[in-house]
Amino acid sequence: MSYDYSKYLRKGKIPHIWCPGCGYGIIMKSMIRAIDSIGWEKDDVVMTSGIGCASRLPGYVDFNTLHTTHGRSLAFATGVKVANPKLNVIAMGGDGDMTAIGGNHFIHACRRNINITCFVFNNFIYGMTGGQYSPTTPKGSRATTAPFGNSDNQFDIAQLAIGAGATFVARTTTYHAVPMEKLMKQAFEHKGFSIVEIIAGCPTGYGRKNKLASPAGMIEWQKEHSVAIAQWEKMSEEEKAGKFPIGVLHDVEKPEYVEAYDANVGLS
Amino acid sequence: MAKAEKIEIYVNLCKGCEICVELCPVDALEMKDFKAAVKDLDKCIACMQCELRCPDFAIEVYKK
Amino acid sequence: MAKQVKFLQGNEAVCEGALYAGCRFYAGYPITPSTEVAEILAARLPKLGGRFIQMEDELAAMAATLGGSIAGKKSLTATSGPGMSLKMENLGYGYLTEIPCVIVNVMRGGPSTGLPTGPGQSDVMQARWGTHGDHPCIALTPSTVQEQLNETVRAFNLAEKYRMPVILLTDEIIGHMREAVEMPEPGDLTVIDRKRPTCDPKDYLPYKPEADGVAPMADFGSGYRYHITGLNHLPDGFPSNDGKLAQADEIRQQKKVDDHYDEIVVVDEMMCDDAEILIFAFGSTARSAKEAVQMARAEGIKVGLFRPLTIWPFPDKHLLKYKGKVKRVIVPEMNLGQTALEVERVLKGSPEVEGIFQIDSEPINPITILNKIKGGK
Ligand code: SF4
Numbered sequence A: 001m002s003y004d005y006s007k008y009l010r011k012g013k014i015p016h017i018w019c020p021g022c023g024y025g026i027i028m029k030s031m032i033r034a035i036d037s038i039g040w041e042k043d044d045v046v047m048t049s050g051i052g053c054a055s056r057l058p059g060y061v062d063f064n065t066l067h068t069t070h071g072r073s074l075a076f077a078t079g080v081k082v083a084n085p086k087l088n089v090i091a092m093g094g095d096g097d098m099t100a101i102g103g104n105h106f107i108h109a110c111r112r113n114i115n116i117t118c119f120v121f122n123n124f125i126y127g128m129t130g131g132q133y134s135p136t137t138p139k140g141s142r143a144t145t146a147p148f149g150n151s152d153n154q155f156d157i158a159q160l161a162i163g164a165g166a167t168f169v170a171r172t173t174t175y176h177a178v179p180m181e182k183l184m185k186q187a188f189e190h191k192g193f194s195i196v197e198i199i200a201g202c203p204t205g206y207g208r209k210n211k212l213a214s215p216a217g218m219i220e221w222q223k224e225h226s227v228a229i230a231q232w233e234k235m236s237e238e239e240k241a242g243k244f245p246i247g248v249l250h251d252v253e254k255p256e257y258v259e260a261y262d263a264n265v266g267l268s
Numbered sequence B: 001m002a003k004a005e006k007i008e009i010y011v012n013l014c015k016g017c018e019i020c021v022e023l024c025p026v027d028a029l030e031m032k033d034f035k036a037a038v039k040d041l042d043k044c045i046a047c048m049q050c051e052l053r054c055p056d057f058a059i060e061v062y063k064k
Numbered sequence C: 001m002a003k004q005v006k007f008l009q010g011n012e013a014v015c016e017g018a019l020y021a022g023c024r025f026y027a028g029y030p031i032t033p034s035t036e037v038a039e040i041l042a043a044r045l046p047k048l049g050g051r052f053i054q055m056e057d058e059l060a061a062m063a064a065t066l067g068g069s070i071a072g073k074k075s076l077t078a079t080s081g082p083g084m085s086l087k088m089e090n091l092g093y094g095y096l097t098e099i100p101c102v103i104v105n106v107m108r109g110g111p112s113t114g115l116p117t118g119p120g121q122s123d124v125m126q127a128r129w130g131t132h133g134d135h136p137c138i139a140l141t142p143s144t145v146q147e148q149l150n151e152t153v154r155a156f157n158l159a160e161k162y163r164m165p166v167i168l169l170t171d172e173i174i175g176h177m178r179e180a181v182e183m184p185e186p187g188d189l190t191v192i193d194r195k196r197p198t199c200d201p202k203d204y205l206p207y208k209p210e211a212d213g214v215a216p217m218a219d220f221g222s223g224y225r226y227h228i229t230g231l232n233h234l235p236d237g238f239p240s241n242d243g244k245l246a247q248a249d250e251i252r253q254q255k256k257v258d259d260h261y262d263e264i265v266v267v268d269e270m271m272c273d274d275a276e277i278l279i280f281a282f283g284s285t286a287r288s289a290k291e292a293v294q295m296a297r298a299e300g301i302k303v304g305l306f307r308p309l310t311i312w313p314f315p316d317k318h319l320l321k322y323k324g325k326v327k328r329v330i331v332p333e334m335n336l337g338q339t340a341l342e343v344e345r346v347l348k349g350s351p352e353v354e355g356i357f358q359i360d361s362e363p364i365n366p367i368t369i370l371n372k373i374k375g376g377k
């Protein structure tokens, strides 16, 4: 055994509700290791989530956990953080939760640069409701609401975050379980709004509909289609086609929201 | 090459997704009755890939 | 010692009440005619160690308000019709998860953008039933600027005591009028803080009610780690699909309000003892009604004013005293008969309810009410 998760898991809550082969269990494990490695006290960690498969995560882990309404993870998280900035706040949600119904909260949390870490679990689909297309479903992919293939254009979540003003933006996949842990830790250490987009497989809602391989095949797909950012930057446009960069995509310093507010209004 | 002393598979937690079996680089695992099982402990190189990527906390590898 | 008297605007008085009650967090979104509440608290809160945030929309404002309360701060948000409609989603979350906070709705005309700068009283049923699902509801309806202050304090007290969102249902007229207000000194008004757990964190069950039907609530970060979810949940806070348990819990929540009717419901009954005609009026309309009653009394007409300061739960018990006793009941309101329906429900035809319903963005004139009193059925 390389790591004992039991310290952070709530007793009697595992097995989780995720389908066989769902990547979210892998993310949960990396997240636990990242929190352990940064050494935060469990009492000081607040986790918020919205609605959807990803948003069930906080129920399994032994922190102060807040499973909110659809898309509102970051809005609740902002209230918690502004009311008590000492808490380490982690907000999470899926691609639909964070960038469709919660899109407004997402861009404004980025803009404020509030010291919250946000994890977006991107599995290209609405899983909980059975596989409808989301803002990240690839064009042409099938979904229960796109029986002829998806006509929509996609959000690039990381680029959206950078454009909206997030100061730390990273992307990883469930293939990269250990690098994911390291990126999460970096995101925790970053002062300001940090985002890690995690590409994950939904074998049930997305995989089946699109005749993708097994859960392991989806993980292999992530390995084959992701490119480390350093290498990505040297690639031609043709080489980039169909692939996506992973690693730290953006890391800058800007005044943190609550600190700036406090300084501005004379609160120390 | 590292070796494993034992591989613990919790069948009550295993959802039979086959991630561990398919991602094992040395084919040390197999599926049995829709659950993961150890095929050949001697082959295991204790790379921990299975444990790391099992979404369900269902497999633990103990290094020698 | 004589009390300090200030000449305050209604929305300003809400802020004074909130700060007096210990509010230290405000999350809002600008909307007429409630915006002064945000503007004033943006300036005042930091001086008392509190924080203000203007969120990206009304949904976020309601969410952040609840988040602030979960982190342990008494939290406020203020809005009006269209904003209230948007707040409904997370207000429902606040009910199900039993998170105290106060929502001020400065009512204006509607639906939709409606008549943004004029008064209305059309959100009475929205306050009660606007979010989906069954839930308890407390909504207070002040009529004067002094009451804007006092009832805001009471709204916080009820929110904290019963661990639930409480609505201050005021309107544009009172929100924007200026009146002399006696400023309470510390200690003059009761200030209640939520029950917090004292047990060993290992034994803490965030939804296990005590005798009063209310469970102690721990602040996030205070050493009591627990789970909050908008799914129906068990006493330990974790979701359950058991419909029977969900029903029992919803009924328990409703009962925590119903069982405390006497503590929650406040009604000002003016000249009602010998009244043959009863005017049921709340909020700014009650001001006109009061004047009409005084004018009618001067003419020897036996009329009284029944003015609820608590509109939800509906003042059934108070109103029932007049069932079969008064000859007429008149309900003036700036909507098309929302509370009149409730009055009818309570009085069951004895007597029939007569309405004065007006949604033209103008206050209901005392003369209109007087004419109704004098005009007969
Ligand atoms: S990865 Fe885990 S759940 Fe999947 S088959 Fe292997 S042991 Fe079972």
Ligand code: SF4
Pocket (backbone or CB within 6 Å): B004, B007, B020, B023, B024, B025, B026, B027, B028, B029, B043, B044, B045, B046, B047, B048, B049, B050, B051, B061
């Ligand atoms: S530790 Fe590595 S070699 Fe051993 S069973 Fe797991 S994946 Fe295979």
